Amino acid sequence: MTNYITGMNQLLAEHTKAVPNAFIFGQNINSGTFISGLSKNLSAHETSHIVNTPNCEYSMCGIGFGTMMNGGRAIYYAKQLDFMLLGMDQFVNTLNYIKVAPMPAELGSFSIVLITCDQGFQGPQSSFNGFGDMCSMARFPGFPLMSKQQADMVLRTQLAAPGFRIISLSQRLFRNEILDLPILASAPDCSWFQYSDGADATIVSFNFSLPQAVELRQKLEEKGKSAALFQVSFAEKYDWSAIARSVAKTKRLVVIDDSKSVHLPGQGLISDLLESGQSFQATVVRREGVDWGMTDDVMPVDYSSLLTRLNANG
Amino acid sequence: MHDTMHRNTVDPALATRVLQLRYWQHIVNERMKKGTTKMAVHMALGYEAIATALRSMMGPEDQLVLTHRGVAHNLAGLDKLDPALDEYAQASTGISAGRLGSMNMSNPSRGVIYVSSILGNNVSVASGLAMGQKLTGKNGIAIIATGDGAMEEGTFAENLIVSRLLNLRLMILVENNDFAMASTIAERRKPIDLKSVCAGYGVRYELLSGNNVGSYADKLKQIRADIIEKNLPVVVEVSLSMLNRHAGATPGWPGDPMQVDFFKNGLIINQDDTDPVFVTRSLLDPDVYRDIEEKVLAQDRGFLA
Numbered sequence: 188m189t190n191y192i193t194g195m196n197q198l199l200a201e202h203t204k205a206v207p208n209a210f211i212f213g214q215n216i217n218s219g220t221f222i223s224g225l226s227k228n229l230s231a232h233e234t235s236h237i238v239n240t241p242n243c244e245y246s247m248c249g250i251g252f253g254t255m256m257n258g259g260r261a262i263y264y265a266k267q268l269d270f271m272l273l274g275m276d277q278f279v280n281t282l283n284y285i286k287v288a289p290m291p292a293e294l295g296s297f298s299i300v301l302i303t304c305d306q307g308f309q310g311p312q313s314s315f316n317g318f319g320d321m322c323s324m325a326r327f328p329g330f331p332l333m334s335k336q337q338a339d340m341v342l343r344t345q346l347a348a349p350g351f352r353i354i355s356l357s358q359r360l361f362r363n364e365i366l367d368l369p370i371l372a373s374a375p376d377c378s379w380f381q382y383s384d385g386a387d388a389t390i391v392s393f394n395f396s397l398p399q400a401v402e403l404r405q406k407l408e409e410k411g412k413s414a415a416l417f418q419v420s421f422a423e424k425y426d427w428s429a430i431a432r433s434v435a436k437t438k439r440l441v442v443i444d445d446s447k448s449v450h451l452p453g454q455g456l457i458s459d460l461l462e463s464g465q466s467f468q469a470t471v472v473r474r475e476g477v478d479w480g481m482t483d484d485v486m487p488v489d490y491s492s493l494l495t496r497l498n499a500n501g
Numbered sequence: 502m503h504d505t506m507h508r509n510t511v512d513p514a515l516a517t518r519v520l521q522l523r524y525w526q527h528i529v530n531e532r533m534k535k536g537t538t539k540m541a542v543h544m545a546l547g548y549e550a551i552a553t554a555l556r557s558m559m560g561p562e563d564q565l566v567l568t569h570r571g572v573a574h575n576l577a578g579l580d581k582l583d584p585a586l587d588e589y590a591q592a593s594t595g596i597s598a599g600r601l602g603s604m605n606m607s608n609p610s611r612g613v614i615y616v617s618s619i620l621g622n623n624v625s626v627a628s629g630l631a632m633g634q635k636l637t638g639k640n641g642i643a644i645i646a647t648g649d650g651a652m653e654e655g656t657f658a659e660n661l662i663v664s665r666l667l668n669l670r671l672m673i674l675v676e677n678n679d680f681a682m683a684s685t686i687a688e689r690r691k692p693i694d695l696k697s698v699c700a701g702y703g704v705r706y707e708l709l710s711g712n713n714v715g716s717y718a719d720k721l722k723q724i725r726a727d728i729i730e731k732n733l734p735v736v737v738e739v740s741l742s743m744l745n746r747h748a749g750a751t752p753g754w755p756g757d758p759m760q761v762d763f764f765k766n767g768l769i770i771n772q773d774d775t776d777p778v779f780v781t782r783s784l785l786d787p788d789v790y791r792d793i794e795e796k797v798l799a800q801d802r803g804f805l806a
Contacts, residue, residue, distance in 0.1 A: 208636050290614075
């Protein structure tokens, strides 16, 4: 069995080494804990540089953008999502400028690879998992790495692509077996992935909730039902057309999102489909509330009630 | 005071540019007074010597990063005033096609790559540009023009650490105008000995003062050569007097004690060393200065109509 962190680390090492002329940097990137194993075994293309940097998150984000503006490729390995709150000014103000202003060279790339600390027992701080909130504030893409195949596609096509994005692992999944899910279809920009088609329900997972979505699909199959399964990344603009086609067929949409955010893109999906005139049953699986103290941080999912609602318990 | 025995000790081309930058800024100021230019430009009257000197030493691959008060540096990169005025008018013929306005106006074709209105935000972007130059094999330096307010932000110190670690060709120009968010240094903090701060981080420090465009240009040229030779950052603090209000026209309100009036007083605002045009005049023979002034003022009259 290959666990999640080992599998993801192998993919990261493989795809990072393939990027030429890159500035690859981060705190503890090649020393200490290797960022909890995130950057273990990392090596650089012969024309690239790996540099261990001091604890200057805000400035390192600015340096990433400056490198990108001059046509360079910057890859910033960082420990955790909440550390990047220090970079929000760069994500919003600097990136907005880059979107509008003429650049001195063909735009390079800037990718931040990090871990969302959603494993629980982090206490009131360091448990921020609102990945989509961060992406939404400046409308940049964010890619939660979930399955082996999806991570491979994201890293192959996005890691050194022109522009900025954040790519995140889920620490909650580190010791789990890595999801082995063949991809049925996907968007060219990796903004969504479809893992299966089905006639009885359309399940759409956001943030790091793909395992719960896979479990729901499994329970439906055990009841003789088939479900379409989608995973949606965070995007500047969502294209719901593939999901809409599935919902038109199944008439049942289940959105699952484990984020602690108040604002969930899945609710936008439901709203957009309703506005387009589609008629369907909508179910949102989300956190009912958030305990900001020391907890396991697990989002409970009542599968029995879900199956009943999806007419699969009869 | 400047010794009259040393008249004509400044390159007439540099002197012409100092006067032209002052004249162009007067035009912008007068247009804001009239309402012809509606945008509240963050003027930089008093920056003409450093802006001219910096531009004179920039190499073809050097890259300049500015703040919202980047007007003098931006104008120093132009051959004519129209593209700047058009940008302030949000016209498609503006330097940045009317999309960036005054506080973010850039000009990549003249080396002005990034202009930020966020205090301290641009220091690390300049470091990144220097890193990008290394990666793409360019042979210039990155120059960040920041100020005595922005150096209070933590990112300033972070970039002293990181630019030295990464051996970046970076000139950190601290334009100390004793002014940040409309407050003086004494009004907001205790003095900072920037020379000692730089020494603590192992970064070379240089000080420019006196508004002599010729000596500024010579000094900056030497510092640039050292940055390229040693692949190390240098902090250059320049003492400035800002001769205008924070943003918009000066005077800023009826009864404002700060007066800038081109029609009444001509180019020079302060009759002392705080004014780069006054200093430039003192470095030139009166006839030479008069010729330069006449030539400069003969241009662009239509913008004052």
